[in-house]
Structure formats: structure tokens, C-alpha cells
Amino acid sequence: MNAFADPRNVRRTVGVLAAVAGLALAAFTVLNQPLVGVGVYAVAMVGVVAVQFRADTTVFDERDEAIAEEAAQLTLTVFGWASAVVFPALTLAWGLGHFEWGPGARAIAFGVAALYLTYAGLLFAVRRRR
Numbered sequence: 001m002n003a004f005a006d007p008r009n010v011r012r013t014v015g016v017l018a019a020v021a022g023l024a025l026a027a028f029t030v031l032n033q034p035l036v037g038v039g040v041y042a043v044a045m046v047g048v049v050a051v052q053f054r055a056d057t058t059v060f061d062e063r064d065e066a067i068a069e070e071a072a073q074l075t076l077t078v079f080g081w082a083s084a085v086v087f088p089a090l091t092l093a094w095g096l097g098h099f100e101w102g103p104g105a106r107a108i109a110f111g112v113a114a115l116y117l118t119y120a121g122l123l124f125a126v127r128r129r130r
Helices: 007-030 034-054 062-095 103-129
Strands: none
């Protein structure tokens, strides 16, 4: 009997493997073992693909897609509001001499900027396509 005949088992396994991949990459990077982190990440992501390939049924349907879209929208909303408060506050604190833009803070600021520039570009592209 195929353990992956039930879509719930497949989704659960995919979720666990994806979490292991991300956490291992982060943890081994922090532990200064980036090659181990990338190795565990790669193996886990190959597992994600293999599990879905071995599934005997449709794993993700329209409902799953709608849930993923809502989660993505909420994620952007949370980061948007956090950015709208945090970055101006940090800039004010920097201007008053109470904060310094270290490498970590700069990386996060540029990462958030890249996220929103990507969103803006894709929004423009999707609008043009429709």
C-alpha cells in the first residue's frame, strides 16, 4: 500500500520536508557550516519533489491554491505594515544618533526593498498581460 495515496499525508510530508530544508539551511549557516546546510536543503527539496511524484492522487487543488494565495497576501500585508513603521522609526533613530545601520539591519532593509520592487515589477507585468 502506498503511504502517499492520501493527499493529507503528502501535504504533511511536503510541509515537514520544506520546513527541514529551510531550518537546516538557516541553522547550518549560523553554525558556519554552509555546505552542510545546502546539502540538507537539496536532499529535502529532492524529497519534496519525489513525494509529490509518487503520490497516487491529486495533491494540491484549487482550494490549496486559494489558501496559498491568501497566506501570501497576508504575509505581504504584515511585512508591509511592519516596514511602514519599523524603517521610518529606525531612520528617525539614526538621524537622532540613537541607531546605526549595521550590516544586518542594512541587509534586512535591502531585502524588504527587493521584495517590494519584485512585487511592483510582477504587478506591472501581470496587469499588462491581462
